[in-house]
């Protein structure tokens with residue numbers, strides 16, 4: 001019987017749960033009072049994982065034929081079943097994951113799905129479960145099409161994507177410190193703690209999936225500094241443990257912003273600018289709301305008054 005790669009993460013569930021149990025026990029002993037786990041947060045994470053797994057299972061049904069199309073008609077090579085082929089697939093997918101992940105922090109449309117993963121203010125193994133069922137809508141699967149063109153079969157693509165995600169479970173912990181020379185090669189807990197932090201020095205850094213070499217090559221690497229402990233979460237906090245709200249809040253916010261801003265340039269920004277655009281827009285709207293409400297003329301309900309005069313204020317980006 002052939003192993004179904006789509007079930008890889010479910011098959012690893014006992015390992016994941018054992019890690020969570022060990023970590024919760026270990027942290028209670030070593031950092032009493034730190035309360036790094038909360039039942040409500042962990043249950044929300046688990047619900048998000050189940051929702052995402054169900055959506056993924058459905059999504060693969062539609063996506064695999066797309067990969068098959070590119071594999072059949074546009075592949076540039078046919079790889080033999082060897083370790084070399086596996087290593088090429090693994091490295092290529094990990095690089096594409098880096099690109100996908102970096103884009104997910106720079107393009108609001110993708111961030112709307114990825115924000116779910118970052119919206120907890122805790123960091124533990126269960127945080128890895130926080131995923132969005134909206135990834136297929138956001139278009140995560142588009143990033144793996146080059147693998148089909150490179151000559152990898154759809155099942156191989158699904159398998160390597162899930163292996164990559166499976167590895168990433170293990171970097172979501174505060175129970176493990178720096179890991180010596182591995183910090184130069186692999187994504188580690190220390191490196192990924194930085195990625196989940198919203199401190200100025202850490203935000204939008206360390207996008208690695210499995211290999212950290214991409215961050216070091218492309219200038220997005222930052223070391224965890226013991227004098228600046230990571231503060232976890234997002235710039236505009238969520239304040240809910242409801243998995244549905246966690247999944248859809250950014251999509252709703254994006255749709256509302258799209259509807260309320262004036263001009264196609266601003267509408268484009270509402271969908272595709274870096275998330276910092278939205279944070280600045282919301283701050284601006286909050287600051288000017290009383291003024292806008294006083295002016296009854298023109299404008300639909302909820303419009304912030306952002307228009308041509310204010311456009312430039314929302315061109316700034318979080319990172320160059």
Ligand SMILES: [Zn+2]
Pocket residue numbers: 101105114117118195
């Ligand atoms: Zn991220």
Ligand SMILES: [Zn+2]
Pocket residue numbers: 117128172192196
């Ligand atoms: Zn993470």
